Amino acid sequence: MRWLHQFGSLPYFYRISRPLAWSLAIPGLMLAAYGIYGGLVLAPTDYQQGDAFRILYIHVPSAWLSLFGYTSMAVAGFVALVWRLKLAEIFLIAAAPVGASFTFLALVTGSIWGKPMWGTWWVWDARLTSELILLFLYLGIIALHNAIESPRTAARACALLAVVGVINVPIIHYSVEWWNTLHQGPTVTRFGKPAMEMDMLIPLLSAALGFTLIFGWLTLWGMRVQLLWRERRSRWVGRMVAGNSDA
Template structure:
């Protein structure tokens, strides 16, 4: 609990985030670059889709992050509402634009992939529609936070929306199992074994890890900015600005 309360302290978090940032940025860039190179260049073509399948090395990590980020926002939102932690509020505000970007990327790459596979850019498929709703939820969190002038009230309202909207995450994940959809079923997260050859799977996992570290780095940078703006008149901010 002591560590938990320390992490909720803006000065402590500011110092911790500054130390962690380079340790996240460098592996994120290296892993993402290797995953893309191995997947786009060295992985063998799919026996049905040919080289068109290679877009999964962008699409799947982006789709994974779209769900992960929103779930993390809902958890942070609950912490913000229960314990009134400024750092948790900052996470919700800082993560929303990043999560929206990943969701938009997942939708765009999914449409590009769907054109040669389904013969159309878009269908009102259960998976695609619920993912689009997720993008609207992200945009709703961003809009709600900007619509309320008082920062802490805005953060609490955005946190509440994040918690309410998290019900859409399992709908997205299980949509291909609950309904008859054009979107293919799970290939990696299966109970028996991944339905993908290892030479294709490894770059995909590395890309997903690289994207996750990239998100962690970006959200730390944005959280530091959010906290500095909100605590601009505090003593610790003045001291930090003198010795950044």
């Protein structure tokens, strides 16, 4: 419990956030590089989709991060609304642009993948439409935060939107099972044996884990920026800047 209270302290979090961010960045970049190289170069050609399937090594991790990012923001939003924890508010705001970037990447790579598979860049498919709505939710949180002058009021409004909007996450995940869509069904997360050979699956899992660590790295750096801006008038920030300590 003492460690938990320490982690909730803004000065303590700022001190540990830099080494924590680098501990995520280095393995994240290495895993992502191996996963993408293994998928684009080492993995065998798919017998149905040919080499066009290789874009999934970027598309699938990006799509996973779009859902994971928003879900984590909704959890942080709930904590911020109930317990008024500043660190949860800061995480919510810092994670939004990172999650929006991965969501946009998922939509773009999905369109590139869909062109040779479906013969079109875009269809108003249940999975694609709900993923596009997720991007709008991310952008709405970013816009709402920038539109409200008071940081705490803005954070509470963003937290409420994140909690309400999380209903879209299960809709995205189960859309291919609930409706008749062009998007293929689950491949890795299906019950039983995944519908991929191990020499294809291992690079994909490596890329997904690497992208997840990169998400954490970028979010931590964003939290450091948000924390300094929000606490710029506090004594501990003033002392840190005056002493040029860990700035």
